[in-house]
Amino acid sequence: MRPTIPAPSLSRRRALSLSLGLAVLVASCASTESKTGDRLRVTLYDHMGGTSFELVSESHSDRIEYYSTVRSGASRKYQGDRTMAALIEALDDEGFAQYGKGGRAPSATGGVITRSLEIQRNARIDHWAVGEGSAPESKISFHACTNTFLQLYNVTQAYQAIDNESGTGVFEKEGRT
Numbered sequence: 001m002r003p004t005i006p007a008p009s010l011s012r013r014r015a016l017s018l019s020l021g022l023a024v025l026v027a028s029c030a031s032t033e034s035k036t037g038d039r040l041r042v043t044l045y046d047h048m049g050g051t052s053f054e055l056v057s058e059s060h061s062d063r064i065e066y067y068s069t070v071r072s073g074a075s076r077k078y079q080g081d082r083t084m085a086a087l088i089e090a091l092d093d094e095g096f097a098q099y100g101k102g103g104r105a106p107s108a109t110g111g112v113i114t115r116s117l118e119i120q121r122n123a124r125i126d127h128w129a130v131g132e133g134s135a136p137e138s139k140i141s142f143h144a145c146t147n148t149f150l151q152l153y154n155v156t157q158a159y160q161a162i163d164n165e166s167g168t169g170v171f172e173k174e175g176r177t
Contacts, residue, residue, distance in 0.1 A: 040084040041120035042091065044149055045105055048114050051075070053153050057084040060120075066160075074160035077153060088119055090148050095141025100126040117145060 040057035054076040063078040079087070088096075096117065105116035105127035116129035130142045 038081060038085065039120065039122050040081065040088060041118075042084070042087060042149060043105070043118045044146060044153075045116045045118070046114075047116065048111075053150070055079050055084065055087065055149070055153055055156065057081045068161060070161045070163050072163050074158060074162055076160070077156040077158040079152070079156055083152070087149070087152055088121065091117070091119065091145045094144045094148060095138070096126075096128055096145055099138050099141060100128045102126055105129060115142070115146070117142070117149070 037059050038057060039060045041054060041060055042056075043052055043054040045052045052075055056076060056078055057080070058078060059081050060078075066076065066078075096119065100117075100119070102125075104125050105118040106113060106129060111131075112133070113129040113131040115131075116127055118125060118127045128142065128145075130139055134142070
């Protein structure tokens with residue numbers, strides 16, 4: 001018989017939704033948010049697809065300098081310090097505090113690990129990796145963390161200068177002259 005994993009209670013789901021809603025509200029006011037000095041970073045790695053998504057706090061590094069430097073990709077986005085602190089608290093509540101391990105996420109996984117989350121809190125870095133062999137409870141919690149992270153990531157604006165050999169052609173449809 002397969003063990004059943006209880007679904008989060010309605011009040012817990014409401015609390016998580018409220019936390020995320022508050023984070024989005026704070027994000028919309030991020031330009032007026034003061035810096036706390038905590039260097040915070042949350043990175044989601046998709047090891048199978050070779051992609052990553054990263055949110056960092058304003059105190060992590062200089063946003064204008066970072067965005068002004070031409071890069072090959074635009075996966076890093078900046079959020080206010082309080083918003084990032086609220087995100088990390090929500091991720092800890094959803095399971096990162098229970099399943100996270102000290103140190104950086106693995107870079108070469110050999111297909112064993114499919115995704116990982118990495119959290120930097122000043123000089124401390126912790127990670128949580130999941131794959132086919134992960135316990136079902138861990139996968140469910142990881143999925144909840146991923147959803148919370150991506151909801152904030154998707155509403156966060158970024159203005160990264162990217163290296164683009166196509167120039168404005170990147171916006172044109174193929175075959176159009």
